Amino acid sequence: MNESTIGLVTPTSELARAFKLESGVDVNLCFQCNKCTAGCPTSYAMDYTPAQLIHAVRLGLDDLILHSKTMWMCAACETCTTRCPQDVDIAKVMDAAKIIARRRGIQPPVPGVASFYRSGLTTIRLFGRMYEVGMMMMLKMLTRDFFKDMGLGMKMMRKGKLKMLPSLSLGRTIATWRLFSRVKKKEKRVTR
Ligand code: SF4
Numbered sequence: 001m002n003e004s005t006i007g008l009v010t011p012t013s014e015l016a017r018a019f020k021l022e023s024g025v026d027v028n029l030c031f032q033c034n035k036c037t038a039g040c041p042t043s044y045a046m047d048y049t050p051a052q053l054i055h056a057v058r059l060g061l062d063d064l065i066l067h068s069k070t071m072w073m074c075a076a077c078e079t080c081t082t083r084c085p086q087d088v089d090i091a092k093v094m095d096a097a098k099i100i101a102r103r104r105g106i107q108p109p110v111p112g113v114a115s116f117y118r119s120g121l122t123t124i125r126l127f128g129r130m131y132e133v134g135m136m137m138m139l140k141m142l143t144r145d146f147f148k149d150m151g152l153g154m155k156m157m158r159k160g161k162l163k164m165l166p167s168l169s170l171g172r173t174i175a176t177w178r179l180f181s182r183v184k185k186k187e188k189r190v191t192r
């Protein structure tokens with residue numbers, strides 16, 4: 001098969017190109033073996049399986065992908081990426097799908113997950129590492145679900161698994177700010 005024939009059978013949708021730019025992953029390598037889906041621990045909660053999502057990217061089905069729950073239910077465990085015989089980094093594609101959806105102003109269909117990310121990242125930005133109690137408090141404020149998992153939280157605190165106060169280090173916080181600022185600059189370059 002020569003290169004032009006390959007060109008004919010390989011869809012290169014705008015969306016596939018956007019994903020390549022964002023994640024560095026070429027989804028056109030996928031041959032739909034479904035190994036990613038078979039190993040995914042959260043596929044039961046997704047509206048499209050990981051293999052279906054990859055196929056939809058190749059077909060350029062923007063609306064279907066960017067409004068789907070799939071990437072928001074992804075636990076980033078990377079099982080799919082490890083199992084893929086074509087070295088398609090599906091976990092990275094899931095991240096790229098979230099980034100592209102947010103950049104286009106699409107509200108996440110599973111708002112609790114987006115709030116969880118936001119709370120976690122805010123504490124990391126402020127303290128240079130995860131501060132679980134702060135993250136939980138922010139998550140409760142964002143979701144307005146004040147009592148869910150309260151019992152579990154108290155139990156973890158009693159066992160010393162959660163610290164009331166954050167661990168503070170000015171050097172670590174400054175290093176993290178610099179990291180966030182580098183990422184912001186890189187994002188601006190990509191979206192320009
Ligand atoms: S495991 Fe890889 S090749 Fe197989 S369906 Fe998933 S992405 Fe495609």
Ligand code: SF4
Nearest residue numbers: 040074075077078080
């Ligand atoms: S990284 Fe996401 S899509 Fe891949 S197996 Fe884990 S949960 Fe499923």
